[in-house]
Amino acid sequence: MLKNYKYTIENKLCMGCGACFDENSTIELQKGYLIPSKFKDIDVCPGLGYSLPFATKEYCYKMELGVYDKIFSATSLDKTILEKASSGGIMTAIAEFLLKENFVDGIIVTKINVENGKILPMPYIARNKEDLLLAQGSKYMPVPLLSFIKTLSKSEETFALIGTPCQIAGLHLMQEKNPKYKQIIKYTIGNFCGGFRDLREIYTIFNRLKISAEDVENFSYRGGGQPGFLTIKTREGIYKIAYPKYNKMTGFSTIRRCRLCVDATAELADFSCGDAWLKKFLNKKECKSIIITRNKNASNILELMEKQKYITRDKMSIDDVIEAQKTNIYSKKIRQKARRKIFSILCKKLPDFKETSFSSKNTRLLTELKVLLSHSIFYCLQVLGLYTFIAKLIKRDNAEIIFEEKK
Ligand SMILES: Cc1cc2nc3c(=O)[nH]c(=O)nc-3n(C[C@H](O)[C@H](O)[C@H](O)COP(=O)(O)OP(=O)(O)OC[C@H]3O[C@@H](n4cnc5c(N)ncnc54)[C@H](O)[C@@H]3O)c2cc1C
Structure with missing residues (x-):
């Protein structure tokens, strides 16, 4: 092509x-x-x-x-x-x-x-x-x-x-x-x-928290120290989720x-x-x-x-x-x-990089296959609307959500 x-x-x-x-x-x-x-x-x-x-x-x-x-x-x-x-x-x-x-x-x-x-x-x-x-x-x-x-x-x-x-x-x-x-x-x-x-990740997190995107006043992935928090400011208050734990809140x-x-x-x-x-x-x-x-x-x-x-x-x-x-x-x-x-x-196209740009070591193919498979499964679960339930069940998603109500 x-x-x-x-x-x-x-x-x-x-x-x-x-x-x-x-x-x-x-x-x-x-x-x-x-x-x-x-x-x-x-x-x-x-x-x-x-x-x-x-x-x-x-x-x-x-x-x-x-x-x-x-x-x-x-x-x-x-x-x-x-x-x-x-x-x-x-x-x-x-x-x-x-x-x-x-x-x-x-x-x-x-x-x-x-x-x-x-x-x-x-x-x-x-x-x-x-x-x-x-x-x-x-x-x-x-x-x-x-x-x-x-x-x-x-x-x-x-x-x-x-x-x-x-x-x-x-x-x-x-x-x-x-x-x-x-x-x-x-x-x-x-x-x-x-x-x-x-960008689908952010909107899915809003859905999970039952936040309407229209109500969001401010959004940041990091802040508040190292490693900091993902922060969503809405009319009602501020939601904080520790970085990088929010990553597992969606199947993306x-x-x-x-x-x-x-x-x-x-x-x-x-x-x-x-x-x-x-x-x-x-x-x-x-x-x-x-x-x-x-x-x-x-x-x-x-x-x-x-x-x-x-x-x-x-x-x-x-x-x-x-x-x-x-x-x-x-x-x-x-x-x-x-x-x-x-x-x-798997017949997927690759970006062109010189072989000297990465290690010539042979690490495990099985590891890569497992990772790829798990990404595909979580993505499918997300699309089917089952991700949140399964991720909680297998304790994959353990992100703590802190909510500070507006005074
Ligand atoms: C997608 C991504 C992945 C990262 N992964 C790692 C990592 O694996 N390991 C690691 O040590 N650090 C990583 N960082 C960098 C790290 O988060 C900090 O940005 C960096 O250490 C500088 O910190 P600082 O306090 O100087 O940045 P700050 O003072 O916060 O300034 C950050 C600057 O980067 C710009 N910026 C932020 N995101 C983007 C973006 N997506 N595109 C263009 N400009 C942007 C901002 O406009 C700002 O000017 C990543 C950053 C990004 C954006």
Whole structure:
């Protein structure tokens, strides 16, 4: 089959990044994705796979993490940034620094927009700290960030972009095709990524809680510390469900393209940021981010940020990063070969990644088959309306729901 948008969508290789959108098209919600009425530029689709940088003379390389210059654990020194951060607020701190020090004119970020019963991601340009604070928190949903960038193609301003590994890969493909995007987007700040579910998950959670989407005033996946809570604010009060326990409240699992992703740490970004899930920090209730700089320019910026008291940072070992991200790295990098094999045996299409981007180890095919089977069963139960009952029965769904009534 010709590789066009239909190929990507029908083969579940789409992750909804928006790179293929025609900038003049309308967008609608279909099966949990935002899909445009008109497509163009399918040759910049990161869903089909992309090249990850390999070992160079100048920089270090580790299969699990990609090419890197320096690695730190870091925390923003700004209390207002930390208040709503996913972990150490480092992505927002870097963005604020780039703005304040005039490295760029704006930062491309994403917030969740709640309007008329629709809870949707909304990319926008942040021009100051207040704008950046509105974007804080991880959005575990497809975000058509790259369709937004197309609206900037004639801009004379410069920007930094905050996004997931696949969005940043899509941007690189767009920049290769049209160098104008290189002049416009000067820096990328990527998050580590273990994948996300489609937008049907949120609406199903509302149904479970008997909340009408029209009554929702505010929604966030994370917040209130590390790991924090999914929070739904309605007219009646606030619902809180511990992260990531809410994941098992529905039969939807991480989308297929995320399961076939080999980019755990945003290997193409200038700055790659994640959560420091390490006992030594968690025991002391320290919210720390991990930051990997991928080139000297990014490392120099981080050094300036420390000198100017935007952040505190400490060197971090590769082993600590891999330990902190072991679930994500094990899934995306170590088990990938076996997972790809199972999908191939089942005649499913795969994204193209060089074999050097993931481990050559042969892990158990049976494990992958079991996981795939369980995802399919839970999905079918969800569609049949039986998931909640079965998930409670087998004690899969044990998420505690906290409700604070409005006073
Ligand atoms: C889908 C997803 C999966 C993730 N998986 C992991 C993981 O496996 N391991 C790990 O350590 N960390 C993961 N993270 C990253 C982590 O949750 C934090 O974002 C990161 O550690 C930075 O924390 P912070 O406190 O600096 O972020 P904050 O100060 O909260 O800033 C986050 C920034 O990211 C932007 N953003 C959030 N979600 C999206 C999105 N979907 N698309 C585009 N931009 C977005 C926001 O606009 C904001 O500017 C994931 C994030 C996402 C979005």
